[in-house]
Amino acid sequence: MNMATDPVLAVLGYLKDHHLVLTTAESCTAGCMVALLAAFPGTGEVLESGYVVYSPSAKKRLLGVNAQTIERYGLTSEPVAWEMALGALKDSDANVVIATTGVAGPSPTSGVLPGTLCFAWAFAGEPIAVFTRTQRFFGERAQVMHDGAVYGLTRLMHYHERWLRGERA
Numbered sequence: 001m002n003m004a005t006d007p008v009l010a011v012l013g014y015l016k017d018h019h020l021v022l023t024t025a026e027s028c029t030a031g032c033m034v035a036l037l038a039a040f041p042g043t044g045e046v047l048e049s050g051y052v053v054y055s056p057s058a059k060k061r062l063l064g065v066n067a068q069t070i071e072r073y074g075l076t077s078e079p080v081a082w083e084m085a086l087g088a089l090k091d092s093d094a095n096v097v098i099a100t101t102g103v104a105g106p107s108p109t110s111g112v113l114p115g116t117l118c119f120a121w122a123f124a125g126e127p128i129a130v131f132t133r134t135q136r137f138f139g140e141r142a143q144v145m146h147d148g149a150v151y152g153l154t155r156l157m158h159y160h161e162r163w164l165r166g167e168r169a
Contacts, residue, residue, distance in 0.1 A: 008036045011153045015046035015096075018160065023094035024050040024152075025063055025084040027075075028102040028117055032149035048094040053084065059101075063087030076102045076112045078120065078132035085122035085130055095124040096160070098152045105141045115139070117148045121159040129168040131159040 015022060024033045034050035037043045051062055056075060059065040064087040065080055073079045084099035098121055105114030115137040122130045135151060137144045 007150060007154045009040055011156060012037060012040050012043060012046065014157050014160075016042070020046060020096045020160070021048050021094045022046055022156075023048045023088045023092040023097045025088040025097060025099035026050065026052050026149075027054055027059070027084070027100055028104045029100045029145050029149045029152065030054070030104075032145050033098060033100075033153055036149055036153065048092050049088075051084075051088055059084060063091070074110055074112065076109070076116055076118055078118050078134060081118040081120035082122075082130050082132055085120035086128065089122045089124060089128065096156065097122040098156060100148060100152055102148070104144045104148070114141075115144045117144075117151075119148075119152050119155070121152075121156055123160065123163045125163075127168060129163050131162065131167075131169060 026033060031050055031052045037047055053059045053062055056070055060067060063084050065083040069079050069083055081099045081101050085097045088097045100117055100119055102117030103109045103112045103114050118134045120130055120132045137147045
């Protein structure tokens with residue numbers, strides 16, 4: 001596939017063109033973003049690392065997510081995605097992070113409907129910028145995970161452009 005037809009390949013090209021080095025902090029997408037990128041040669045130039053942090057304890061231990069944030073907002077929340085992104089950014093040599101947390105399905109969890117995913121895109125700089133968004137996806141669990149991963153990757157370009165214009169949240 002070429003860049004015009006494969007959105008993940010377009011993201012790979014964008015990362016290279018803008019000298020961005022990516023780390024992911026994935027919960028509900030379980031490493032799908034890294035796997036999608038790694039399917040293409042040249043990913044090593046732009047991918048620093050990927051965290052798969054399913055449990056609350058892993059989010060706290062590996063990414064520094066505050067227990068009070070989880071308690072107050074729940075695991076599927078933009079504040080948790082925000083803290084996951086910041087933790088991954090601080091712990092890596094990357095200059096951009098995409099974080100995901102949510103419920104892939106098939107059943108609701110803690111009152112959160114299946115397919116509800118929270119994202120954060122963080123960009124290094126002074127000051128650090130973090131953009132968040134909640135999106136709902138439909139389909140079987142594997143489809144939700146895939147679609148969420150593609151969404152997280154392809155929206156990176158949009159938020160990077162906003163960051164370049166000076167927006168910070």
